[in-house]
Every structure is written in C-alpha cells, then in structure tokens.
Amino acid sequence: MLIKKPHAWQMAENEVTSEAHYKNRRQFLRAMGIAATGSVAVTGFPGMALGLTAKAKAVRDLDYKTTEYDPGEDQTSFQAVTSYNNFYEFGTAKSDPADYAHEMTTDPWSITVEGHCGNGGQFALEDVIDFSSLEERIYRHRCVEAWSMVIPWLGVPLASVLQKFGPTAEAKYVQFETYANRDEMWGLSRPVLNWPYVEGLRMDEAMHPLAFMSVGLYGKELLNQNGAPLRLVVPWKYGFKGIKSIIAIRFVSDMPRTSWNESNAREYGFYSNVNPSVQHPRWSQSTERRIGEFFRRDTLMFNGYEEEVASLYRGMDLSRYF
Ligand code: MTE
Numbered sequence: 005m006l007i008k009k010p011h012a013w014q015m016a017e018n019e020v021t022s023e024a025h026y027k028n029r030r031q032f033l034r035a036m037g038i039a040a041t042g043s044v045a046v047t048g049f050p051g052m053a054l055g056l057t058a059k060a061k062a063v064r065d066l067d068y069k070t071t072e073y074d075p076g077e078d079q080t081s082f083q084a085v086t087s088y089n090n091f092y093e094f095g096t097a098k099s100d101p102a103d104y105a106h107e108m109t110t111d112p113w114s115i116t117v118e119g120h121c122g123n124g125g126q127f128a129l130e131d132v133i134d135f136s137s138l139e140e141r142i143y144r145h146r147c148v149e150a151w152s153m154v155i156p157w158l159g160v161p162l163a164s165v166l167q168k169f170g171p172t173a174e175a176k177y178v179q180f181e182t183y184a185n186r187d188e189m190w191g192l193s194r195p196v197l198n199w200p201y202v203e204g205l206r207m208d209e210a211m212h213p214l215a216f217m218s219v220g221l222y223g224k225e226l227l228n229q230n231g232a233p234l235r236l237v238v239p240w241k242y243g244f245k246g247i248k249s250i251i252a253i254r255f256v257s258d259m260p261r262t263s264w265n266e267s268n269a270r271e272y273g274f275y276s277n278v279n280p281s282v283q284h285p286r287w288s289q290s291t292e293r294r295i296g297e298f299f300r301r302d303t304l305m306f307n308g309y310e311e312e313v314a315s316l317y318r319g320m321d322l323s324r325y326f
Contacts, residue, residue, distance in 0.1 A: 068138040080153035093189040101229035119255035122170030143239035158220030175255035203247035278307035
C-alpha cells in the first residue's frame with residue numbers, strides 16, 4: 005500500500021531496515037550467489053523475494069473439503085502468493101514479509117475476545133477455529149494498490165467463529181487487532197501506521213457467508229507472511245481489510261478505528277469495497293494488474309461478488325461511503 009508519511013519506499017533499503025536485518029539479508033543474498041544490489045525480480049514481480057521461502061517455517065498439510073467458491077480463473081502461483089506480500093509490521097517492501105516474517109512466534113497463539121458478547125475471554129487458536137471442518141474457498145484478492153491474485157484459501161466462515169462468542173444486540177461492528185511485538189517485527193519501529201494494525205467490519209458484513217477466517221492456503225497452514233496463524237479474508241473489499249495474525253476480536257457498538265482509515269481517511273475508507281467507479285485520489289481503480297498476467301484486467305464491482313453482497317449496501321451512496 006502506498007503511504008504518504010513517512011516515505012519509507014523512497015529510502016535506501018539500509019535506512020528502512022534495521023542494521024542487523026540488513027546485514028543478515030545481505031549475507032543471505034551473498035550465500036545465494038546474488039549481487040547485493042537491492043531486490044531483483046526473478047519471476048517478474050518488482051521486489052519479489054529471492055528464494056527466501058527457504059527461511060519460512062515448516063507448515064503442516066491441512067484436511068479440508070472443497071466448495072463451490074471458485075471464480076474459475078487461473079490461481080496465482082504459490083510462489084507469488086507467498087513472496088509478494090503486504091505486511092508492514094515486517095517492512096514496506098513486497099519482499100520484506102517473506103524475508104522477515106519467520107521471526108514471528110505463532111505457537112502458542114491466543115486470541116482475546118471482548119466487548120458486547122456473552123462468551124468473551126482468552127482462547128487458544130484451536131478453541132476459535134474448528135480444524136476438523138476446514139473448507140477451501142478460491143477467491144479473488146484485490147489490493148487497493150490495483151494488483152490482484154486468485155488464492156485458494158483454507159478456513160472457516162467468519163460467522164461460525166463469531167457466533168461462538170455470542171455477540172449481543174449492541175454489537176454493531178467488530179474490530180480485529182494484529183499481534184505486535186517489536187522484538188519480532190522490526191517494521192513496528194517505523195511510524196508507518198499507528199500500531200497495532202486494526203481493522204473492522206459492520207456486523208452484517210462480518211456475518212455474510214463470503215466473509216472468511218483463513219488459517220491456510222494451497223492445502224497447507226498459512227506461512228507467516230500471509231498472516232499466520234489466522235487472518236481475515238473479505239473478498240469483495242480491498243485487501244487491507246484482510247487483517248493478518250489476529251490476536252484480538254472486539255464487539256463494539258460504534259464504528260471502530262481502523263489503521264488505514266486513521267492514517268488517511270481521504271484515501272482509505274472504512275468500507276473499502278472494491279469499486280471500479282470510485283477512484284483512489286492518486287490512481288485509478290478501474291483496472292488492475294493480475295499478478296502473473298501481462299495485460300491489465302477490468303476491475304469488477306465488489307471484486308466480482310456483486311450479486312452476493314450488493315444488498316448489504318442498498319441505499320448507500322458508495323462514493324461517499326467508500
Ligand atoms: N495486516 C497487517 N497486520 N499488516 C499489513 O500490513 N496489509 C494488508 C492486508 N493485511 C497488512 C495486513 C494489505 S494492504 C493487503 S493487500 C493484504 O494484507 C495482503 O495480503 P497477502 O500478503 O496475503 O496477499
């Protein structure tokens with residue numbers, strides 16, 4: 005995601021990266037026999053990581069059932085899905101999450117649930133996600149930066165997770181928060197966003213059958229760069245709503261703070277539904293670059309999920325509630 009302040013992407017890599025990480029990375033690149041000239045695109049994506057998945061943790065295969073959720077478009081390669089990422093807690097370059105996210109501890113993992121609900125508290129991952137009922141959902145993934153992918157996620161409907169906690173009638177919205185540990189996430193030392201990363205949905209959006217809590221992709225557990233051990237997937241919204249590595253869920257009565265909206269409300273709305281006719285102030289949203297394809301594609305209303313979700317926004321002026 006492009007940001008206005010500070011201009012992290014304009015800095016030399018050694019300014020953005022802590023010294024220890026910078027040296028480690030240089031050593032790694034050297035060991036790979038690659039000149040230390042910044043990121044080199046081996047598969048065509050600017051800044052794509054260089055075999056850095058070698059540093060990724062070992063991930064388990066997951067059992068799951070297939071579903072009818074499939075746009076019938078070519079799936080983006082596992083390599084691209086796991087090495088071209090946004091996870092600013094590990095740096096703002098697309099290759100940073102694959103380089104550094106393995107430093108995050110994901111086991112054990114606990115999730116705090118609070119606010120307007122009957123069964124709040126602190127839960128282990130296994131108490132929140134029923135790993136015996138995982139399903140695969142192949143969804144389009146559209147970043148606000150105008151690139152897109154098609155990803156076979158594994159997980160459970162978000163509604164099935166939220167219902168466990170017994171949200172009450174006062175719960176009009178739900179807020180999610182990402183893990184934040186400066187010892188493991190060097191990007192937190194940069195004031196790119198007001199950390200920790202927070203996101204939110206209106207309750208009816210969160211309970212919509214398409215909203216998904218993912219714990220895996222391509223048949224395996226999530227790699228850290230994709231938001232292990234659990235991240236949100238809301239396929240009709242821009243990717244930044246898909247908050248990663250969730251440690252807290254809060255049921256609230258008022259629209260919650262969300263990180264990108266708070267950083268620049270003119271550019272990043274709370275709703276952030278994919279909409280080719282509402283332009284970002286600094287670029288067009290009417291087309292997108294599908295990673296792995298040569299020609300740009302037209303962006304689809306609600307990312308192609310209009311039939312399913314348009315009724316959530318009936319009567320709302322979508323250029324105002326963007
Ligand atoms: N979640 C956290 N905690 N931090 C982030 O920087 N980036 C968002 C979203 N979730 C982000 C995040 C953005 S801008 C996008 S497009 C998607 O994650 C990218 O998900 P992916 O890397 O799995 O493709």
